[in-house]
Amino acid sequence: MKFDTIIQGGKLVSATETTRADIGIRGEKIAAIGVGLAKGNGQGAKIIDAKGRYVIPGGIDVHVHLELPFCGTTSSDNYDSGTKAAACGGVTSLIDFAIPYGKESVQQAVDNWHARAEGKACIDYSFHAAITDWARHSKEIDKIMDQGIPTFKEFMIYAAQGWQSDDDAVFGALEMLRERNGMLCVHAESSKVLDALIAKYHNKKDMKTYGARLHTMTRPHYIEAEAIERAIHWARVTGGKLFIVHMSTAQGADLVKRAQSEGVQVLAETCAQYLVLDDSVFANKDGHLFACQPQVKRPKDQKRLWAGLKDGEVCSVSTDTCTFTTKQKATWKGDFTKIPMGMPGLETLLPIVYTHGVLKRRLTVNQWVDKCCTSPAKVMGMFPRKGILRIGSDADIAVIHPTKKRKVDWRKMETNSDWNPYQGWQLAGAAEHTLSRGTQIVKNYKFIGRNGHGQFIKRSNPGMK
Ligand code: URP
Numbered sequence: 001m002k003f004d005t006i007i008q009g010g011k012l013v014s015a016t017e018t019t020r021a022d023i024g025i026r027g028e029k030i031a032a033i034g035v036g037l038a039k040g041n042g043q044g045a046k047i048i049d050a051k052g053r054y055v056i057p058g059g060i061d062v063h064v065h066l067e068l069p070f071c072g073t074t075s076s077d078n079y080d081s082g083t084k085a086a087a088c089g090g091v092t093s094l095i096d097f098a099i100p101y102g103k104e105s106v107q108q109a110v111d112n113w114h115a116r117a118e119g120k121a122c123i124d125y126s127f128h129a130a131i132t133d134w135a136r137h138s139k140e141i142d143k144i145m146d147q148g149i150p151t152f153k154e155f156m157i158y159a160a161q162g163w164q165s166d167d168d169a170v171f172g173a174l175e176m177l178r179e180r181n182g183m184l185c186v187h188a189e190s191s192k193v194l195d196a197l198i199a200k201y202h203n204k205k206d207m208k209t210y211g212a213r214l215h216t217m218t219r220p221h222y223i224e225a226e227a228i229e230r231a232i233h234w235a236r237v238t239g240g241k242l243f244i245v246h247m248s249t250a251q252g253a254d255l256v257k258r259a260q261s262e263g264v265q266v267l268a269e270t271c272a273q274y275l276v277l278d279d280s281v282f283a284n285k286d287g288h289l290f291a292c293q294p295q296v297k298r299p300k301d302q303k304r305l306w307a308g309l310k311d312g313e314v315c316s317v318s319t320d321t322c323t324f325t326t327k328q329k330a331t332w333k334g335d336f337t338k339i340p341m342g343m344p345g346l347e348t349l350l351p352i353v354y355t356h357g358v359l360k361r362r363l364t365v366n367q368w369v370d371k372c373c374t375s376p377a378k379v380m381g382m383f384p385r386k387g388i389l390r391i392g393s394d395a396d397i398a399v400i401h402p403t404k405k406r407k408v409d410w411r412k413m414e415t416n417s418d419w420n421p422y423q424g425w426q427l428a429g430a431a432e433h434t435l436s437r438g439t440q441i442v443k444n445y446k447f448i449g450r451n452g453h454g455q456f457i458k459r460s461n462p463g464m465k
């Protein structure tokens with residue numbers, strides 16, 4: 001059999017097992033898996049030596065914001081820098097959020113996001129469609145689903161941005177999507193109490209005393225927990241599929257676990273930052289850089305989220321990448337309500353979960369692949385085209401050294417940022433080589449791909465099967 005590329009001699013890691021084999025790639029697909037594929041010098045195939053390396057399905061980050069107009073500015077990673085960063089981190093597919101602004105329709109938002117990505121993206125991508133005006137946007141659900149977008153997003157906060165959904169919209173979307181086999185993703189934070197806490201502390205004296213700590217003081221864990229509880233309630237009564245995005249609390253994980261055991265169709269992701277950072281960061285001089293929504297919580301929340309990954313109630317890890325430079329973040333000028341919210345993450349997702357999960361024995365190497373590659377593909381309706389090393393699947397593959405650590409340094413990264421939340425951390429698990437649909441886009445830790453290679457992924461049938 002002739003191949004274009006052979007990945008030779010690596011340890012193939014799936015969500016359930018690890019085997020030693022070669023992978024033969026023809027065109028954009030995996031054409032063969034077996035030993036000795038490179039016999040006779042591979043008959044002209046390009047050989048990628050993977051001896052002593054893990055070979056995994058490319059990572060899938062299902063929660064990304066590229067070039068997002070937000071908090072008075074635009075997030076600094078776009079489809080150029082963001083997808084290059086992803087590739088260097090071993091991530092080969094991402095899902096962004098197409099969000100309507102003002103009176104825009106969902107279709108306009110989707111078209112806007114296509115325009116951002118086309119010709120620029122270096123890896124494959126998809127969008128969740130945000131619903132910000134239920135009465136108008138609900139009429140577009142069928143049309144958007146026909147375009148290969150079966151997942152919709154509602155925010156339970158963000159009234160000022162005009163994005164907020166109330167209970168009627170969450171209830172209505174869950175009901176409607178149940179009929180159509182779609183899924184509702186929800187940003188769960190409790191807006192009324194959150195706004196009351198912000199109002200309480202938004203004064204000169206407290207801002208001078210507490211600085212960036214007010215970000216965490218106004219977003220205690222119960223802000224997330226109440227909203228998750230309410231969203232689960234609507235999933236329970238409607239029977240609709242609910243996906244809690246960027247879950248950051250122990251209480252959230254408890255609520256999801258209990259609801260799942262009662263048969264409610266609820267899934268939850270967490271993000272890398274909630275697993276390894278805690279709210280002590282806000283006491284530092286540069287604490288405002290770490291502000292995101294929800295903000296990072298307490299060590300006991302981290303512990304519970306790791307346990308949730310292991311036990312299954314937390315189905316995947318993503319990043320909520322929403323990068324802002326120090327200059328953009330500096331516009332806060334001491335006012336915690338004016339910090340551009342979000343952090344970079346795509347380039348460090350697999351390394352963070354590998355180093356702090358697998359190397360610290362919180363997860364097995366197979367669970368790492370499950371939570372960062374396979375489960376996201378299944379939950380978001382891309383499996384088995386993505387998320388697995390299988391004959392016929394896209395040849396989206398990362399080759400990873402099991403122990404070699406590299407120091408995080410924003411100066412040497414593709415991410416468009418002049419700081420990094422993990423600056424100076426020693427992380428293993430970055431991609432030595434990455435392939436996207438059969439094309440090598442990272443070689444020896446360096447990006448070698450091209451803009452426009454990435455394609456829109458049509459998805460269907462989301463939810464855990
Ligand atoms: O702070 C964050 N997470 N920014 C992006 C918007 C969101 O809520 O996901």
Ligand code: ZN
Pocket residue numbers: 187245246293294
């Ligand atoms: Zn959010």
Ligand code: ZN
Pocket residue numbers: 063064065246320
């Ligand atoms: Zn987000």
